[in-house]
Amino acid sequence: MGARRWLVAALALSTCLACAAPAAARQKWNTRVFAHVSDPGYPALSLVAPDRTVYVGTFTNAQGSDTGPSKVFAYRPNGKLRRTYTIKGQTAGAAHGVQVAAIDARGILYLLDQNPSRVLTLNPRTGAQATYATFRDVPPCMTSLKTTDCSDTVMDNPPEPDYTAWGRDRSMYVTDYQQALIWRVPPGGGKPQVWFTDPQIDGSLFGPAGIVLLPDHRTLMFDTSAGGVTTPGDPTTGQLYKLPIKPNGKPGVLRQIWESGPKEGPDGFAVARSGHVYLALVGPQTNQIVELSQTGKELGRFPADTSGDNGSPVPFDEPSSVQFDGSRMIVTNDAFFSGDASHFVVFDVWAGEPGAPVFVPGLKPRVRYRLTVHPSSVGPGTHTFHFHATRNGKALRGAVVRFAGQSSKTDKHGNAAIVANLTHTGRRRARLTRGHRRHPRTLATASVRVH
Incomplete structure (x- = not known):
């Protein structure tokens, strides 16, 4: 996410759902401010827990001056703040940011920290924190003459864990935004392995971002903010891909299903029960959510222009992630370059259709x-x-x-x-x-x- 902000530079509710009016009273894309995010601000990714608590982490700013500890805020379904957690063990003097990327069947949260580059667990009941996995800088395959434990990139960048998805075997797949790869963290944590890398997803500094395990539990869907820099096509466009997990656990054949416009910066996304994909565009002056069919056909954008005017008191200002809560979407407003604290909010955006269940190993689906x-x-x-x-x-x-x-x-x-x-x-x-x-x-x- 931190480099994503440099992508932007380089390339250029009042109510809760339970208390709201009946669904029929809300039109698709109706937008409300769900919650304002306090200092240090810059919300980048949210997570909706099974009990509908919304967790939001704070991320880095454009100046890299956010050397204080990151925070995680827990909100009730009506947007009221429930609890604040301060992150421990971050690298002194470095720019800090965390993303609440996953939850397990016990309710433990999994945060992606930037400095140090790690997966950090957070027990929301006790506040206890522990390192689950640590990411390392791997060399480019080309210059190191290696075929494993390397990144298929032009530049030798440090790690930047961005988003994660659980696998059926309780392994964790983590996108690395700067090293253009997907890590696999073994069940229970430990040393991550480079699971997938390809020149097509090398966006220099702006590679793979959002990732979701699809309902078949055998296919990962992920996007890139830009790339590839050495492959045919426009290196400033992002893509949405499907990548099978083969029975032996290895990656299958990468398949592109959609391509963004130049400099739009595809980022976090969520999948509806219908198979539609709702994807945030964090690129410079884009300020939109795009809806795609399950085959990648673009069905619409909101708002229709790049003004960010969504009908609420706060405009979209670099929306960076989408998560479903029933038939509404929880959308973070990162406001990275404007730095406008009044724009550090989480939105409630009405999708008018329910989200697909997010796979969590061992979690029994709620029966309704x-x-x-x-x-x-x-x-x-x-x-x-x-x-x-x-x-x-x-x-x-x-x-x-x-x-x-x-x-x-x-x-x-x-x-x-x-x-x-x-x-x-x-x-x-x-x-x-x-x-x-x-x-x-x-x-x-x-x-x-x-x-």
Whole structure:
């Protein structure tokens, strides 16, 4: 992320989701200020935990004068500050910045620190911190005549860990922005190995950035802010790639699916359940989020121009990462070159579609049941009520709907019907249940208003 800022130089909610109006009231791209980020500012990457706590780290500034300790802020889903953590063990006198890049099934956070270049664990309950892995400067393959433990780059740059994704085997894949490679940290931490490097992702100082393990759990998607400097094409454009993880754990064949415009600086991104990719463009005076199809077709940009005007009191000022929280996106506003402290914010941007689950080894996916009813508002009398039940968005078969003293089991499409005579005005509750007949477990509810 620090070099990304030099890329920019070189190349040129009021409410929470739970308390917000119903989703239908928000239009796609509707933007709100989720939270202001305190000193030292410069938020670069956020992480949304399973309990919907939003963690944000502070990063380096353009002057490199941020030699104080970095901080991590924890926000409640409504944007209220819950806790602040001060990072320990950073290199004295160096520019400092951390990114909250991953979380494990125990709730431990994994931070990517710049000085020293390492993965740092943070226990958000106790505040305890420990080094998980340390990155090293590897030589360019070309000048060192090496074929392993090297970077396929022109320049010999120091490491800069940027983003990370878990693998199925609990290994950690970490992009190195300046060394143009992807590290693999073994399960449980330890010495990272150079897992993938290629001249195509060598952007000189501005290489691989965001990385996500796709829902098939066999393919990594990552982007570059620029490159490659020695391969055909415009070296100032960034790309989005897919890279398979082969059964033997080695990388497969790199495949480009999208290319940005010159100097746009693709950075952090998130994947929706539909497969759409929402990607932040941190490049100079770009100030946009781009939406792509799963095949890389560009579907739209927000805002339509590069003004940064998003309809909220704070404009986009180098947005640098995107994370899903339900159907909203948490977007960090880095404001690296403006240095405008009033722009150090995290946004709540409405996507209008849910994000795909982020893979965390050992974490059981949250089960969400839903029950809907039609009609949901009637006058007194006898009516047929049609119910639909889902589990994680898919039709739920074999559950029991209980309403007005009657019950009906859902069919393979998740549907059930009950005929009921309602004589009193007010709200009547229907329950979606499973379990013992005498003590059923309520999975979800729906209400009918009798007026």
